[in-house]
Amino acid sequence: MKELILTLQKEIIVPVEMDKVLPEVIENMSLEEIKNIELVQGRKRIKVADIFDVELNDIEGEPRIVIKNSSPKLKYIGSKMTKGEIVVEGDAGMYVGAEMKGGKIVVNGNAESWAGQNMKGGELLIKGNAGDYVGSAYRGDWRGMSGGTIIVEGNAGNEIGEFMSKGLIHIKGNVGIMAGIHQNGGIIIIDGDVDVRVGGEMKAGAIVVYGKVEEILPSFKFEGIVENPVIKLSKKDAGTPIAGTFYKFSGDYVYNKPKGQLYISVDSNPDLI
C-alpha cells in the first residue's frame, strides 16, 4: 500500500480545503496524479504540489497520509474518509474528520472548531486542544454525530456533541458551555471541568463529568448517588462501565419522558446537592 507524505512548504494565508486528499483516493494514484489533485483555496483552485512537497512511499498495510508542518489553515482534513490513516504533524483547521465514516485521524497538535462534525464512524484522536462544536451537527441540522470515537487529550470548546445520536466523545481536559446540548444518544466523557448548561435539552444518551460542574440545569432530576455504574443506553445495550462515585441525574425534563443521563463526580463536586 501507499504512504503519502505532504510537507507544507510555507505558511499560507488563505485556507485550503483538503477533502480531496484521502487515503482511499491516493491508494490508486501515481505521484504525478497526486501532485495534480485540485484543491480549493478561497475562490481559486490550486494543485497539491503548489503548496506541498510531495513524497510517495510503498508500505505494508492500509494507505496512510502524513501532513507535516501542518497549519490551522488546512480545512476539511480527512473529511468523508472511509479507510486508512491520516496523521497531522502540527495543527488542523476547521472540520477535521467531518462526516468521516471509517479509518483513523491523529492530530499531533490542536484542532480548530467542528472537529468530527456529523461523524459516522472511525476514530479521531486530537492530542492537543480542540475548538468548539467537537462532534456536533452541521449548522441548523438536527442530525449530529451518529457513530465513531473522538478523543481529545487537551481541552475542548463550547457545544460539544451537539445533536449527537451515537458514538463516543472523550475529552481529557476541560470543556466550555452547553456540552451535549440536544444530545440524543451516545456517550460524552469529560475528565476535566465543565461550564454551565451541561446536557441542555438532551433527550437521550449519557454525559459523564469527572471534574467540577458550574451548575446542573433545574430541569434535571436527581436520581441518587451511584458507584461504579454501568451506562446502558437501551435495553439491549451491554453497557459501558465507568469507575467512580457519581451523582446521577435524568433529563432534560423540558421534553416529555427524556432518557438522558448525567453522571457528575461526587469527589469533585462535594457541595452540589
Added chain:
Amino acid sequence: MEYIIKNGIVYDPLNGINGEKMDICVKDGKIVESVSDNAKVIDASGCVVMPGGIDSHSHVAGAKVNVGRIFRPEDSKREIYAKKGLRTGTGFSVPSTYKTGYQYSEMGYTTVIEAAMPPLIARHTHEEFMETPQIDKAAMPLFGNNWMVLEYLKEGDIKACAAFVAWLLKAVKGFAIKIVNPGGTEAWGWGKNVHSLDDPVPYFDITPREIVRGLAEVNELLGLPHSIHVHPNNLGHPGNWETTLETMKCVEGVEAKPRVGERETSYYNTHCQFHSYGGTSWKDFESKAIEIAEYVNKSKHVVIDVGQVTLDETTTMTADGPMEYDLHMTNGLKWANCDVELETGSGVVPFIYSPKGPVYAVQWAIGLELFLNTNTDKVLLTTDHPNAGPFTRYPRVIAWLMSKKYRDEWLYNKVHKWAQQRSHVADADKEYDLYEIAKITRANQAKVLGLSETKGHLGVGAEADIAIYAIDPEEKDGKKIEKAFRYAKYVLKGGEVVVKDGNVVKEVFGDTIYVDVQVGEDLMNEVLKDVGEKFRRYYSVNLENYPVSDEYANSWRVIKIDATDIN
C-alpha cells in the same frame, strides 16, 4: 431577432393542436405567421414543442421563503448550484432566488406565480422577484384573514370590500385574491383555529363560509383575471375532505365574470391533495380523492391544483399559522411562526416525507389519484413548492403520470403498502399523453389565471415563451421522461433562446405582473377613509409608506381593468 423552430411535434391544447408536426415562427418576442429567410433555424426534429410552462402556485419569494432559507442551512448545503457565467445559488427545497429562476428555466417554465404574499411585507417579495431571473412572475396577496375584509364582509358590504381589494392589489402590486385558512390564521392570533366552515372567528364573529363566499363575489364583481385562490380550512387533517367539499359548494352559483381573460371557473382549490383526507385520525387515515375528483368533474365553477407529495425531505411554509404549529408538534422539528399585524400570519417547519412512512405513502397516492381521476381540463400540476416537494421534481411527477410502469415501480417497491391499501391508485390504468401534460402544466394555468391571451399557447400573437423537449411522444421509460422534462433541449423566453441542452445560456429578467382595477371614485374615497383610520389606529407603518413603489420591479406588466361601474 427571428427564429423558426422546424419539424417539432407540437402540443398546444389552447389551440387544439395535438402532436402535429409543424414549424413555429418567432419574431420580436412574439409568435408570428411567417419569418424571413434570415431567421435562425432551431432544429426540433424528434423533439416535442410546447408553450412555456406556467406554475400557478409556488412559494418562491418573500418573507417566509426567506425564513425557510435562513433557518435551514442544512438544506442550503444539500444542493449547490455553480455553473460558469451564472450566479451561484444553494438550497434543495428552498433555493436562493437565482437558482430558482435558472432551474425553472431549465425545465421549460417561463411564468411563476408566488402563492402567498403578506401585503405588509410585499416589498420583500418584489425585491426577491427583481433578483429572480428567467421567468415572469406575479404574487397573490393574502386576503382571507385581513381585518378590513372581515369587517366589510361581516357588514355585507361587498362593494366596499371590492374597492378595498382593488386598492390593496394596486398598492402592493398584487395579482389575485389568495385565501389561506379563512379566519383560521386570525383565530391563531388568539391561540385558536377554526375547524369547520361555520366556526366563527374570535372577535370578528364571521365564519369561513361568509369569507370565502364574500370574496368570491368580490372577485367576480371586480372581474379579476384569476378567480379566488383558496387554501381551505383544516389542511392536512384526517377527515378534512368534507370541509373541502363544503367550501367548494359554498361558492356554487357565483359565476365567473372576468373582465379580462377567458377564465370559466370562479373557485380555485389549491394543493387539493392536502384537502382530500378521509378517516378520523392518522390510524384510520385514507384517501377521499375519488370523491373530491367526482365533485370537481361535475362542477363548472371549480378547478384544482394538486400539490403532489414527492417523497423528499423538504420545507413546509404557509400563511396557515396554526397548521404549522400542529405540524411542529407532530414531527418535533424546528418551527418558525410569524404574525403579520392586521393581515395574516405564517409558519415554517422542515418535513421529511419518507417513502416508508405509511401516512406519507397515502399522501403520495392521493395526489396521483387526483391527477388520474379528475378531468384533465380541471387539474393543474403543482407540488405546492416547497410544501409537498420542490418544483424540481415536476419532471418526476410527469413521469409517474405518463408511465403506469414507473408509477407501479414506486407503488410496489419504494413506498409503504398503505398506498395500495388506503387509496385506489393501484386500480388506475390511466396514463397521461403529452397533450394532457401540456394542459396540466401550461394551458390550464394560462386559462385559470386569465393570462391565456398571450401565455400558455403557441398561436400567432402569443408571447414567444416556448419549451422544446427531447422526448419521443410514446416514451414510457420513467427515467427518460424525467430527464427530458428536467432539462429542456431549448427554451425561448420572450423570443430569445435562454436554455440550450438543459443549460441556461442567457440570463433575462422577466416582468412582474399586477392588476390595477379602477372602481368608482366616490366609493374609493369612502373606503380610503376607513383604510386611513385603520392605519392611524393599528398599523405599525404609515399609510404613505405602505404602497410598493415603481422601482420595485425590473419591468412591470400591468393588467388594467375598468370597473368604474362599481360605485
